[in-house]
Structure formats: structure tokens, C-alpha cells
Amino acid sequence: MLKNLLTVVLPLMLPTLIYMAYAMFGRRKTAALEGAPASWWTGAPWTWLVTGGVVLAAAVLVTVALTGGFDTSGTYHPARLIDxxxxxxxxxxxAPDPASPAVPRP
Known part of the structure; x- marks a missing residue:
């Protein structure tokens, strides 16, 4: 669950969260000078936010796919239902091959 959150949800949401913080900070400053501002989402660049989120999520998933994984020299035992x-x-x-002699390590 945490892995899905960190590798998919967070990268998708990160550009929007950063923009939201930036817009709220800027609107607060404007409200102090002028009056009540409009909502942060009315002028949001949604195309860029969604595109940035998808690109960031894709970069994270490609990085995890290329750098993660397990040792491929072992034997995989699939999940099973017992009792x-x-x-x-x-x-x-x-297991070492019984036909080949063990090589002593220095």
C-alpha cells in the first residue's frame, strides 16, 4: 500500500500540491492588499499540472522497474493457499549443482 502511494499517487499529485501551495500563498498576499481573491483552482493550468503528474509518475515507475527487482538466480515459489x-x-x-565440485574460496 505504501509502495503504491509513493510510486504512483504521490508523483501524480505532487505538481498539483506544489501549485496549490504556491497559489494559496500568492492569493493570501493579494488578499491582504486588495480584497477577497478567487479560488486557487479557477485559474489553474490544469493541462500542465496533469501532464507534469503523469510524466513524474512515469519517470518514477520506469526508475523503479529498472533499478528494483530480485535476484534471478534463485528458484521462485509462487503464492499458495494452505489451511x-x-x-x-x-x-x-x-541449490548448488551436485555434479560440479565445490570451488574453495580464498
Whole structure:
């Protein structure tokens, strides 16, 4: 859940949150000088905010896909249901090949 929040939701929302903070700060300053300002979302550049969010989310997802992952030399055991409980999938190290002699490490 936290991973989805940090890799998808936060990058999508970050440009809008930054703009919202900027607009509210600017509107507060304007309200002190002139009067009651309009809402922050009336003049928001929605196309740029949505595009920025999608680009940021895509960059995060590509980065996670390229840098994350598991060791591929092990054996994967898929998730299974045992006595009504879901046992998560796991990767265990591969057993050494019995035909090849063990090489001593220095």
C-alpha cells in the first residue's frame, strides 16, 4: 500500500500540491492588499499540472522497474493457499549443482 502511494499517487499529485501551495500563498498576499481573491483552482493550468503528474509518475515507475527487482538466480515459489491462509511467494537461493565440485574460496 505504501509502495503504491509513493510510486504512483504521490508523483501524480505532487505538481498539483506544489501549485496549490504556491497559489494559496500568492492569493493570501493579494488578499491582504486588495480584497477577497478567487479560488486557487479557477485559474489553474490544469493541462500542465496533469501532464507534469503523469510524466513524474512515469519517470518514477520506469526508475523503479529498472533499478528494483530480485535476484534471478534463485528458484521462485509462487503464492499458495494452505489451511485457509495465503502464503506469499518467495525466492530461495538455488541449490548448488551436485555434479560440479565445490570451488574453495580464498
Amino acid at each position: 485457509g491462509r495465503v502464503i506469499e511467494g518467495e525466492t530461495t537461493p538455488s
